[in-house]
Amino acid sequence: MAEMTFLEARNRAITEAMEANDRAIIIGGFGGPGAPEGGYAKAFGAQRVRSTPISEEGYGGIAVGASLFGLRPIVTFSNASFMFDAWEPVLNEAALLRYMSGGQFQAPIVFHMLIGLRAGWAAQHSQTSHAMLCNAPGLVVVAPGTPAGAYEMMRTAVASNDPVVFVDSPTLHRETGEVAVGAGVRPARAKVLRSGTDVTVVAVSAMAPRALRVAERLAGEGISVEVVDPQVISPLDRSGILESVARTGHLVAVDEGQLSCGVASEIVGSVAEHGYDLLKSAPRRVAIPDVPVPPGPTQIEVVTPNESRIEAAIRAALD
Amino acid sequence: MSIPHDRLVPLLESMLLMRRVEETCCELGPQQVFGNYHVYFGQEATGASVLSMIRPEDPVFTTHRCHAHALARGIPVEQVIGELLLRGSGASKGKGGTQHIMSLERRTVATSIVGGSTSMATGAALAAQVAGEDWIAVAFLGDRSMAEGVVPEVFNLAGLWDLPVLYVCENNFWGPTYEPRRSNLNISALTALPETYGVRAVAVEAVDMSVVYPVAEELVEYVRRERHPAFLEARTPGWPGRSGGENPSLDVTGLTDLDHAWNPPADDPIKGWHDADPLLHMVRLVVNEGAASKDEILQMDRTVQERVAKAAEAAIAAPFPPAVDAFADILGGGDLWPK
Numbered sequence: 001m002a003e004m005t006f007l008e009a010r011n012r013a014i015t016e017a018m019e020a021n022d023r024a025i026i027i028g029g030f031g032g033p034g035a036p037e038g039g040y041a042k043a044f045g046a047q048r049v050r051s052t053p054i055s056e057e058g059y060g061g062i063a064v065g066a067s068l069f070g071l072r073p074i075v076t077f078s079n080a081s082f083m084f085d086a087w088e089p090v091l092n093e094a095a096l097l098r099y100m101s102g103g104q105f106q107a108p109i110v111f112h113m114l115i116g117l118r119a120g121w122a123a124q125h126s127q128t129s130h131a132m133l134c135n136a137p138g139l140v141v142v143a144p145g146t147p148a149g150a151y152e153m154m155r156t157a158v159a160s161n162d163p164v165v166f167v168d169s170p171t172l173h174r175e176t177g178e179v180a181v182g183a184g185v186r187p188a189r190a191k192v193l194r195s196g197t198d199v200t201v202v203a204v205s206a207m208a209p210r211a212l213r214v215a216e217r218l219a220g221e222g223i224s225v226e227v228v229d230p231q232v233i234s235p236l237d238r239s240g241i242l243e244s245v246a247r248t249g250h251l252v253a254v255d256e257g258q259l260s261c262g263v264a265s266e267i268v269g270s271v272a273e274h275g276y277d278l279l280k281s282a283p284r285r286v287a288i289p290d291v292p293v294p295p296g297p298t299q300i301e302v303v304t305p306n307e308s309r310i311e312a313a314i315r316a317a318l319d
Numbered sequence: 320m321s322i323p324h325d326r327l328v329p330l331l332e333s334m335l336l337m338r339r340v341e342e343t344c345c346e347l348g349p350q351q352v353f354g355n356y357h358v359y360f361g362q363e364a365t366g367a368s369v370l371s372m373i374r375p376e377d378p379v380f381t382t383h384r385c386h387a388h389a390l391a392r393g394i395p396v397e398q399v400i401g402e403l404l405l406r407g408s409g410a411s412k413g414k415g416g417t418q419h420i421m422s423l424e425r426r427t428v429a430t431s432i433v434g435g436s437t438s439m440a441t442g443a444a445l446a447a448q449v450a451g452e453d454w455i456a457v458a459f460l461g462d463r464s465m466a467e468g469v470v471p472e473v474f475n476l477a478g479l480w481d482l483p484v485l486y487v488c489e490n491n492f493w494g495p496t497y498e499p500r501r502s503n504l505n506i507s508a509l510t511a512l513p514e515t516y517g518v519r520a521v522a523v524e525a526v527d528m529s530v531v532y533p534v535a536e537e538l539v540e541y542v543r544r545e546r547h548p549a550f551l552e553a554r555t556p557g558w559p560g561r562s563g564g565e566n567p568s569l570d571v572t573g574l575t576d577l578d579h580a581w582n583p584p585a586d587d588p589i590k591g592w593h594d595a596d597p598l599l600h601m602v603r604l605v606v607n608e609g610a611a612s613k614d615e616i617l618q619m620d621r622t623v624q625e626r627v628a629k630a631a632e633a634a635i636a637a638p639f640p641p642a643v644d645a646f647a648d649i650l651g652g653g654d655l656w657p658k
Contacts, residue, residue, distance in 0.1 A: 025449060047449060050480070058472030061438020062445055065456070068428060069378050069446040088469065092432045093439060097421075102412025103648035104423035137649050140656055160652040187654050235650075237657035 002181050007173040009147040012181065013154035014074060018044050021072060024158065027052060027059050028076030028112070060086030060111075064093045064163075067107045072158065080113040080167075081127040094163035095138035106161045110154070116169035116206055116256060117288070117304050119297045126293035128257040130167045130205075134234035134266065141234040142188060143167035143263075145208025147177035149191065149231050159185045167233070169206035169256070188232045190240030196226035199250040199314055202241055202267050203227055207254040207286075207305060214310045225314060233263050241267060242275045249280035250317045256305055259287040284313040321533045327610035328619075330371055330528060331601050334363040335620055337387035338575055338598050339627045340396060344386065344403055344417075347631065349566040352403045356417040356566060359387035360558035362489050364597035365525045366391050368532045369457065369487055369551070372539045376454045378426045378443040380436035383418035384489075385429040388459055392425045396627060400634040407640035408633070414640070414648070434467035436460055437486060441473040441548075444484035448546070455483040455542045462490040462552075465512060466503055477548035478517040485542045486513065486550040487535075489525075492557055513550035525553035527600045556595035577602055577620055581613070 004012070017024050018040065026040055027050040041049040052059045056077060063073040077083040083090065094107040115128045133141050140162050142153040150172075157164035193208060194215050203211035208229045215225035228244050230237060245251050251271055253264035264285040271283060286305045294300055322330070341358040349356075359366065362384075370391035373379060381388040389399050394410050402409030402420045410420045418431040430436055440458030447454050464470060465488065477484055488509060506512060510520035519541060523534040531553060538549040560567045572589060579593055580602040587593055605611050611619070650656060 023450065053472075053475060053479070055472040055476065057469045058438055058441075058476050061435065061469060062442035062473065062476060065378075065380070065428075065439030065442025065444075066446040066449075067442070068439065069426070069443045069456075070450055071442075071446045088432055088435060089438060093430060093435055097428065097430075098651060099648050100411060100415045100419050101421040101423070101428070102409075102414050103651075104411070104421060105428065106651050140650065140652065156655055160655050162650050162652045162656070185655070188656060190657075232657055235657045240657070 001178045003176060004147055004179050005173060006147045006150045006175045009151040009179045010154055010168065012179075013151045013158070014040070015043070016155070017074070017158040018048070022048070023070055024048070024072045024074065025050065025066070026074045026076065027063050028078070056082050056085035057088055061089035061093065063109055064089045064107055067094070067109045068097065068105050072108050074110045074112060074158065076112045078114060079125055080115045080129045081125055083111070083113050083129065084127070090139070090163070091136050095136045099138055107163045108161045109163045110157045110166050111163065112166045112168060114168050114170055116171050117293055117300060118170065119300050120295050122295040123292035128288065130165070130233065131255070131257045131262040133165050134263065138163070139234065140164040140232065141167060142231060143205040143233050144231050145172065145203060145205050145229045146193065147175060148179045149229060151179045151181070152186065153188060153231055155185050156188045167205055171206045172209070175209050190228055190230045190237040192226060192244060193229050194225065194227040196224040196248065198224040198248055199252060199317055200226045200228055200241070200244040200248045201252045201254060201310065201314065202230055204230060204233060204255040204263050207256055210307050211254055211310055214307050214314065218311065218314065223314070223318065230267070236266060236270065238270045238274060242271060242278065245271055245275050245278045249278060251279065251283040252286065252310070252313045252317055253283065254286040254305055254310055257287055259285060259290050262287050281317050284317050286310055286313045321536070322529060324608065324610060326371065327605050327608055330367050331605050331611070331616065332619060332623065333367040333371065333391050334598050334601055335623045336390050336396065336627070337363045337366065339623050340386055340390060340399060342569060342574055343400065343627050343631050345560070345567060345569045347403070348568065351635070352417055353405050354416050354418065356403065357384040358558070358567060359384060360560060361595070361597065362491055362525070362553070362555040363387065364528045364531045364601065365487065365489055365553040365555060366459075368528060368535045369539065372536055373457055374454065376426065377457060378428070378440065378454070379457045380440040380443070381427065381429045381459045382433070382436050382461060383431040384461065385418065385420050389420040389422070389427060389429070392422065392427045394420065394422045394425050394427065396630040397633055400630050401637055404634045405639060406634055406637040408637040412640055412644070433461070433464045434469040437464065438469050438473045440486070441477045441482055441484050444477065444482035445480065447483055448480070455485060455539070457485045457487060459487050459489060462488060462492060462509060463503055465509055471512060471516065474513050474516040474518050474548070481547050483542050483546045484548045485538060486518070486548065488550065488552045489555055490552055491555045509552045510550065518548045518550050520550040520552065522552035522554060525555045526595050526597050527604070528597065529604055556592065556597070559589050559592050577617060
């Protein structure tokens with residue numbers, strides 16, 4: 001075990017993938033793990049680390065074609081907003097070619113993108129599109145909330161033969177934690193980050209450390225919160241979440257995405273459908289309240305799934 | 320004449336197979352071929368010539384108009400027609416259909432998203448470069464895909480990165496007064512777009528195999544040798560049967576009669592088509608070059624037609640894939656991902 005930040009853990013997994021397989025390449029725009037300042041170009045050379053013009057659909061499609069014929073690209077779109085320009089190769093090609101070819105072709109790709117609300121960036125740089133991508137069978141979407149999860153999910157993503165979207169958040173990058181470096185690739189499943197008995201909080205991506213801080217505070221009041229990091233949001237580990245709800249009887253789902261048709265909605269819907277008898281109170285969702293993300297500090301505060309909203313939802317569930 | 324003499328008959332046979340399969344597709348019609356089908360009449364000289372020069376290891380990306388490309392890649396006719404009819408015996412196990420006939424073994428991918436073939440083929444060329452392989456990639460595209468934004472994006476990247484990819488743009492609205500349709504592209508010629516990005520580009524009238532073959536060969540060899548992208552605009556004659564719109568029938572043209580190569584019909588309402596039909600041109604070329612006699616060609620045609628008819632019978636008799644297979648082949652990660 002080694003203590004490292006989320007960013008170090010994620011980059012460690014990418015470095016290991018690049019070292020282990022000379023067919024692994026990085027393609028992408030500025031700011032992602034392929035950015036020249038990330039050191040990958042220096043370590044692995046310009047042949048395998050491709051800084052691109054701003055052509056998301058073009059390099060996204062190139063990555064898909066390359067993956068069909070032997071490469072294992074890690075594609076960095078930087079901000080999730082920019083991946084909209086590559087919807088065609090991600091959703092129409094990578095996600096569907098295995099299925100539409102009757103299982104002949106596979107597209108082993110990692111599509112990396114950043115989500116997360118930050119003051120000053122405004123709605124066009126604050127898209128949280130991860131739930132939309134969960135609506136595309138054939139794609140896997142991972143969204144870990146801890147350094148250990150970043151390492152493990154990136155390793156699983158590069159090891160699998162599927163197109164995997166790695167949802168990242170800049171607000172997670174400095175979080176620190178223990179990482180089992182070099183451990184074997186394990187099946188990706190929901191992970192209990194903190195055990196509790198009173199309420200289950202399922203927290204996606206950067207919501208995990210927020211939920212852990214709330215849980216710590218409420219423990220002082222004698223409220224025992226179990227925090228679950230789903231790690232994979234599509235396909236969702238429903239049984240892992242249901243096991244936790246079976247222990248606590250109460251559910252709060254937290255996601256830094258839009259409320260309607262979002263990941264929190266899917267978690268609540270799944271538990272309501274498959275675990276209705278486990279619930280002792282109505283499940284709660286904490287998410288962006290279906291508004292575009294404003295840039296100013298006073299306005300962004302009221303739409304962010306922050307600690308006070310998570311705490312309020314827990315109290316409401318237990319009320 | 321720069322077509323190797325021993326290539327003439329195989330090229331004709333390839334074109335005949337394309338023609339007879341597309342005619343069979345039209346005869347089966349929308350009642351049996353699910354979805355919109357897109358036929359290849361008039362484009363045979365392009366696909367047959369280019370794909371005769373492409374090696375088995377070269378990845379090929381085709382489009383919604385993929386039947387003939389699949390055949391020229393060697394996907395068995397039974398699997399091609401089986402896929403048109405969405406049978407389990409189809410090349411894509413009945414999950415692709417008329418617009419998505421694919422084969423891993425034949426390294427042939429089809430996409431019905433206009434422009435998609437260009438970006439993915441460019442990626443396959445990148446794979447060759449990174450892996451140090453000597454294969455090249457081929458993208459087929461239609462003239463209307465040139466208005467998609469992704470097309471100049473990948474011309475730019477292929478040029479910047481020196482990627483060995485051949486773009487074969489089949490301009491199938493060509494007529495005697497050829498010019499790019501103003502409603503589609505406000506440029507002087509389709510070749511102007513790739514040329515702007517340093518992609519070697521040549522246009523050719525793809526009617527007569529003796530004209531199109533050497534141009535295609537020059538570009539294929541250029542991409543192989545220079546490891547740099549090239550673009551072929553093949554101006555192919557419009558097929559009058561298309562005027563009916565989607566899911567065309569043979570009402571206008573009927574079945575192709577190879578005898579028209581020597582005995583043009585009198586008072587022909589579709590004389591323009593018969594004059595430009597690349598298949599009739601090829602039949603005359605093969606005879607004139609002494610590669611086969613008229614009788615030998617007619618016998619070859621009968622054999623091809625019997626083969627296609629048998630394949631169609633087999634496809635019709637084949638079952639649809641099991642309904643439960645709707646849930647198969649979504650992800651390949653097995654236990655790595657939750658169920």
